[in-house]
Structures are given as structure tokens and as C-alpha cells.
Amino acid sequence: xxxxxxxxxxxxxxxxxxxxxxxxxxxxxxxxxxxxxxxxxxxxxxxxxxxxxxxxxxxxxxxxxxxxxxxxxxxxxxxxxxxxxxxxxxxxxxxxxxxxxxxxxxxxxxxxxxxxxxxxxxxxxxxxxxxxxxxxxxxxxxxxxxxxxxxxxxxxxxxxxxxxxxxxxxxxxxxxxxxxxxxxxxxxxxxxxxxxxxxxxxxxxxxxxxxxxxxxxxxxxxxxxxxxxxxxxxxxxxxxxxxxxxxxxxxxxxxxxxxxxxxxxxxxxxxxxxxxxxxxxxxxxxxxxxxxxxxxxxxxxxxxxxxxxxxxxxxxxxxxxxxxxxxxxxxxxxxxxxxxxxxxxxxxxxxxxxxxxxxxxxxxxxxxxxxxxx
Numbered sequence: 273x274x275x276x277x278x279x280x281x282x283x284x285x286x287x288x289x290x291x292x293x294x295x296x297x298x299x300x301x302x303x304x305x306x307x308x309x310x311x312x313x314x315x316x317x318x319x320x321x322x323x324x325x326x327x328x329x330x331x332x333x334x335x336x337x338x339x340x341x342x343x344x345x346x347x348x349x350x351x352x353x354x355x356x357x358x359x360x361x362x363x364x365x366x367x368x369x370x371x372x373x374x375x376x377x378x379x380x381x382x383x384x385x386x387x388x389x390x391x392x393x394x395x396x397x398x399x400x401x402x403x404x405x406x407x408x409x410x411x412x413x414x415x416x417x418x419x420x421x422x423x424x425x426x427x428x429x430x431x432x433x434x435x436x437x438x439x440x441x442x443x444x445x446x447x448x449x450x451x452x453x454x455x456x457x458x459x460x461x462x463x464x465x466x467x468x469x470x471x472x473x474x475x476x477x478x479x480x481x482x483x484x485x486x487x488x489x490x491x492x493x494x495x496x497x498x499x500x501x502x503x504x505x506x507x508x509x510x511x512x513x514x515x516x517x518x519x520x521x522x523x524x525x526x527x528x529x530x531x532x533x534x535x536x537x538x539x540x541x542x543x544x545x546x547x548x549x550x551x552x553x554x555x556x557x558x559x560x561x562x563x564x565x566x567x568x569x570x571x572x573x574x575x576x577x578x579x580x581x582x583x584x585x586x587x588x589x590x591x592x593x594x595x596x597x598x599x600x601x602x603x604x605x606x607x608x609x610x611x612x613x614x615x616x617x618x619x620x621x622x623x624x625x626x627x628x629x630x631x632x633x634x635x636x637x638x639x640x641x642x643x644x645x646x
Contacts, residue, residue, distance in 0.1 A: 277362075277363035277364035277383070277641055278362045278364070279306045279362060279363070279364045279366065280306065280307055280309060280362040280364075280366075281300075281307065281309065281368065282309045282310070282359075282366070282367040282374075282376045283310045283368045283373055284310065284311060284368075284369060284371040284373045285310055285311045285312050285343055285371075286308070286317075286323055287312065287313070287314045287318070288318050289318035289319055291389065291462055292389050293318075293319055294463060294465065295368055295387065295389075295462050295463065296368050298626055298629055298630055298633075299366065299368065300322075300326055301630065305326075306326075306327075307327040308329065309331075309376070310328060311333050311343065311350055311353055311354065312330055312334040312339045313328050313340075314340040316340075317340070329357065331356060332353060332356065333349055348420055350371065350372045351372055351375055351424065353372075354375050357377075359377070359378060359382070360379065362382065363382060364383050365382055365383070365385070366385050366386075366387065366637070367386045368386075368389070369387070369389065370388070371392050372428075373386075374388065374431060374432070374434075375427065375431035375434070376434070378434055383437075383641060384436050384437075385436065385437045386435045386437070386438055387439045387441070387633075388438060388439065388441065388445060388449060389441055389445070389555075390441075390448065391445075391448055391449060391453070392428055393554075394421070395424045395425050395428060396425065396452055399418075401487060401488060403418070404487075428452075429453060432452075432454075432455055435455070436640075437640050438456070438458070439458050439460050439633070439636065440459050441459075441460070441554060442459060442554055442555045442575075442579050443579060444554060444575050444579070445554045445576075446458075448554075458636060460629065460633055461624055461628075461629065462555055462629060463624070463626035463628075464557055464560045464564070464621070464625065464626070465626060466560070466564040466621050466622055466625045467625070468534070469538050469542070469561050469564040470538075470565070471542075471565060471566045471614055471615070471618045472542035472543065472614070473566055473614045473615075475543060475544065475545045475567070476543045476544070476545065477505065477545060478507050478544060478545060479498065479544060479546050479570075479602070480508075480540050480541065480544035480547050480548065480562075480567075481495075481508050481509070481547070481548045481549075481550075482510050482540070482558060483509075483510050483551070484510055484511070484512040485510055485512030485513060485514040485518060486514060488552070489512075490551055490572070491508065491510070491518055492514065492518050493550045493595060493598065494508075494598065495518050495519075495522050495526055496521070497595040497602070498523065499522055499523035499525070500599060501525070501599060502523055505526075505527070506526045506527070506548070507526075507527050507540060507544070508522075508527065508528045509531075509532050509537055509540060510530070511530050515528070538565070541562050541565045542565040544562070544567050546567060546568050546569065546570050546605060547559065547568070547569045548598070548602075549569055549570070549571040549572065549577065550593060550598065551572065551575075552572060552575040552593075553575050553576045553577065555576035555579075556577055559571055559577060559580050559581055559587070560580050560621050560624050561621075563580075563587075563617040563621040564621035564622070565614075566614025566615070566618050567614075568588070569581050569587035570588050570589075570601050570602060570605055571588075572589070572593055577589070580624065582620060585620070586612065586620050587612075588601050588605045589601065
């Protein structure tokens with residue numbers, strides 16, 4: 273009889289709720305009681321239920337001043353922090369990583385499987401955008417930031433050698449893993465909580481955009497395009513550092529709702545004529561959630577969207593991040609004689625449900641554990 277491994281999870285940080293945290297929740301449903309090692313956790317934040325119901329092991333960074341609210345300011349210490357976790361008592365390490373979690377130290381008698389949401393984008397291909405957003409494009413502080421990111425890139429690439437098996441959340445991320453770490457990755461799409469969203473066939477006459485108001489989400493592009501289409505109504509849900517600037521440039525046909533709780537967001541996703549998505553995401557949960565509501569998607573045709581949206585069946589793509597390209601895509605969407613069948617969109621979205629993820633990931637881990645023992 274094959275012995276069951278002693279398992280430990282490693283997660284970047286547990287402060288805000290997002291796709292990575294939903295992956296962790298699903299992993300804990302597969303292997304309940306497994307301890308979670310993380311840089312810092314906030315028991316009063318959005319992950320409080322996950323923290324309260326599981327054994328959480330914080331790094332030394334959690335004891336530093338303002339660690340829960342300003343943990344990103346300790347980026348320089350994170351590689352050291354994740355290396356301090358003592359996992360010598362475990363046989364199987366599963367890291368859920370978009371930053372430093374994959375850098376945990378393991379030995380030759382331990383199997384390390386890393387589920388990668390993305391390599392650290394702000395240290396690799398998004399470095400210049402990150403520096404612009406942080407106001408660090410020039411001066412002494414810019415030089416220090418660039419040196420830090422250079423050091424982190426070296427560490428990040430080096431720690432790839434400590435991972436036995438990479439799993440990517442999309443083919444797009446698998447290509448980034450190959451380019452960054454020169455390693456192959458198995459693709460298992462992340463879980464989407466499609467059961468939380470119900471199908472609605474009757475749509476209302478407005479388009480919807482939702483997400484954080486940060487540069488790479490390109491909410492500015494969506495607002496610019498719809499400002500040039502005053503006959504079409506756009507509802508924008510979300511908040512962030514760019515909201516004031518974007519809202520100041522918006523036409524009268526655009527309504528800004530700010531942050532809304534999940535149930536309210538779901539209502540808008542159900543009622544919208546189409547969901548508009550202009551980011552180049554590694555996977556992108558919201559386009560799948562929109563399809564789960566029977567709502568088609570008008571999306572930028574790059575990144576994970578190519579894996580979650582079927583051109584002409586569940587949505588329409590535009591080829592470049594420009595207002596003109598988005599306007600053309602909206603016109604093409606409007607001109608479709610047959611439209612989209614909400615039932616088809618829902619059926620497509622169900623392929624990304626949590627049961628599928630759990631079955632695929634557990635099967636993958638079991639297979640690799642059996643192979644590791646032989």
C-alpha cells in the first residue's frame with residue numbers, strides 16, 4: 273500500500289481575496305487540515321474565514337511594523353522570509369505562487385509541486401510599468417528599485433531549480449514559465465466558482481466593465497471607447513488609484529459604481545448585454561464568470577482570454593489595445609444577426625468549475641507522488 277504523504281502548502285500572502293486564494297481554498301478542500309505557510313496573513317481582512325478555519329504559519333515579516341497593510345514594502349525581505357520556513361517534516365510541498373512561494377527550500381527526499389499563477393510580473397516583463405505606476409522612473413530611488421528587482425530576478429530564476437513539477441494556470445503562463453525558467457509546465461486551469469453565478473437569459477441595454485482601476489486592466493481604454501459611443505451605456509464597477517483620472521475623462525453615458533460586493537456584481541454580470549474586458553491577463557476569472565451568467569464577452573484577444581472565450585460562440589475579440597479596435601468590436605458584436613445563446617455560454621463556463629480543477633489537480637499530484645516513490 274502506497275503511504276500517504278505528509279503535505280504542506282506554501283502561499284504568498286493571505287491579505288486580500290482573489291483567484292489565488294480561491295485556488296488555495298480548493299486545495300484545502302482536497303487535503304483538509306494541511307498547514308499553510310505564508311509571508312503574512314491578516315485575520316481581519318478578506319481572507320479571515322480561510323485563516324480562521326486552517327492552520328496558518330506566518331513568516332517573520334508578519335511581526336514587522338505595519339506588515340498586514342504594507343507587506344509589499346517588505347519585498348526585499350520576502351525571498352529570505354520564504355526560505356526560513358522549516359518544511360523538513362513534510363514529504364510533499366505544494367506551493368501556490370505568483371510571487372515568492374515557489375522559492376521555499378526543499379530537500380532531495382521531498383517532492384515540490386508549484387502551481388504558478390504567473391512568474392513575478394513586476395520583476396520580469398512588467399517591470400517598467402510597475403516603476404511608472406510607483407513613480408520610480410528616475411532618481412536615486414529608481415536606481416535602488418531597479419537593483420532590487422534585478423536581484424529578485426536572479427533569485428527567482430535560481431529557485432526554479434528547487435521545483436520538481438511546474439503547473440501553470442493557462443497555456444499563456446506556461447509559455448512565460450518556459451521563457452523565464454526554461455522549464456516545461458503542465459496546464460491545469462484554475463477553478464472558477466461558476467455555481468455562485470446563475471444564468472439569466474433576458475439582458476438589459478448596457479455594457480459592463482469591472483475590475484481594479486490600475487494601469488494594466490486598461491479601464492481607461494474602455495471608458496475612452498464608450499465616451500466616443502454616446503448612444504451606448506457603459507457601467508463601470510471597481511475602484512483603484514486611477515479611478516479619479518478615468519472618471520474625469522468619461523462621457524455622460526458612463527456610470528461609475530465604485531466597489532460593489534460580490535452579490536451586487538453578480539447582478540450586473542447577469543443583466544449586462546456584454547462584459548467588456550481589455551486587459552492581457554494570465555487567465556482572467558471575470559470573463560468566465562460573465563459567461564456563467566449567460567453574458568457574452570468583448571475581450572482583448574491576448575493572454576488567458578484566448579483560452580476561456582470562444583470567438584463567435586461566447587464572445588468577440590479585438591486585436592489591439594486601442595479605442596478604435598474596441599469600437600470596431602462593439603459594432604461587430606451589435607451587427608451579429610443571431611446574437612449569442614446564453615445557455616451555450618453557461619455550458620462553456622461550467623468547464624472551468626471547481627470540481628473539474630480538484631479532480632485534475634488531485635490526479636496530477638497522485639500520479640507524480642507515485643512516480644516519485646518508484
